[in-house]
Amino acid sequence: MAKICILTQFFSPETNPGARRLDSIADVLSTKHEVCVIAPCPGYPSAELYKKLDLDELDKRSTFRIIRSAAFSPHHPSQIVRAIREVGMALRLTHKAIPLDADVIIISSPSMFLAPFGWILARLKRARFVFEVRDMTWRYVRETTKPSRFNLVASKILEAFMVYFLRHSDLIICVTQGISSILENDYGINKEKLITIMNGISDEMLTLSKKPQTVTSVEKPTVTYIGLFGYIHGIGVLVDVAKLVPDVNFLLIGDGPDKNNIEERLSHLKINNVKIIGYVASAQELADYYHQSTILFSHYKNSQVMTSTMISAKIFEYMAFGKPIIYASQGIGIEFLNNIGCAITVPPEDPPAIASAITSLLQNPALMKSMGEKGSIFVEKYYQRKDLMKQLLRELEIRFEI
Helix, strand or coil: CCCCCCCCCCCCCCCHHHHHHHHHHHHHCCCCEEEEEEECCCCCCCCCHCCCCCHHHHCCCCCEEEEEECCCCCCCCCHHHHHHHHHHHHHHHHHCCCCCCCEEEEECCCCCHHHHHHHHHHHHHCEEEEEEECHHHHHHHHCCCCCCHHHHHHHHHHHHHHHHHHHHEEEEEECCCCHHHHHHCCCCCCCHHHEEECCEEEEHHHHHHHHCCCCCCCCEEEEEEECCCCCCCCCCHHHHHHHHHHCCCCEEEECCCCHHHHHHHHHHHHHEEEECCCCCCCCHHHHHHHHHHCCEEECCCCCHHHHHHCCCCCCCCHHHCCCCCEEEECCCCHHHHHHHCCCHHHHHHCHHHHHHHHHHHCCCCHHHHHHHHHHHHHHHHHHHHHHHHHHHHHHHHHEEEE
């Protein structure tokens, strides 16, 4: 039985995709090994959401040990301030891990700043270092910010820094084949170090997706977006779409730096068929919104790195609830969804194309039902998260002889 230490920025009871994924990793690994997770107290997107929870009691129910550091607040308009906060968070988590025995150290990006501290910790303990790459912040930061000289230089320095730790990792977990390809082809990472384990649906959400629901009848169909309101997500496009299809309601659930801009535009344009709900921390409440939706929506702006590496984690939840999907983006996500047949794919940042896709779906209930069924069957058959994480367990045991 090996001793495995996992350092992560996100963890349950947070309900974002990163937290759910790491929870599944820890749960599966703990079936055969001694696992300790070191994570901040829940704080995404706000610590206020978790104030009423008995965190100690929740953590004790886990099949593995959980050690907490102070809650982390990532949001700030200044990238420098955000970076300093992330470094501080990474240092606190690493400090908690110093007294522990470990044969394997696993860190998950984001935050990318866990990589250097996790690598140093692993080397000091003569442990294996595993780097899970869920996004490539160091690359797309220059695609999502003003192209100032400082941002360009800073992103290149960060990129070189991360490549060093990638090359010196004992194993790299990629969440899409697109990430794996970039690491191998652009950075020269030995492909023998790379494994791809995609996202999937958790047992809890899969169960909730199948739970019989009494859905309240609504006057208008509802198009729902659930996730981050970030620059790259470009969810403000739905403000323009809502003007084109006034007989459809739009429900936006989440939080992020673009939320205030969306709210201001809605107020200024006096658009009444868009409703914004803050971050939902309850899986049951989130499932209720899925069930009440008519169409589920995802959108990513044009970004070379994002579109070549991103298959959004929420897409697997979308499919599980048997709803048709409209996916506005480019890249590997398009091919993935088209092969399943569960989504209409359209160009991003194109309100008329998105509005047309919504209208087309609503006029064809049989197609909507067929698309929903295809997604639900596919994700249950191939993308149950615990089954995917068993692959990681096998890889660790074979590669590290633990």
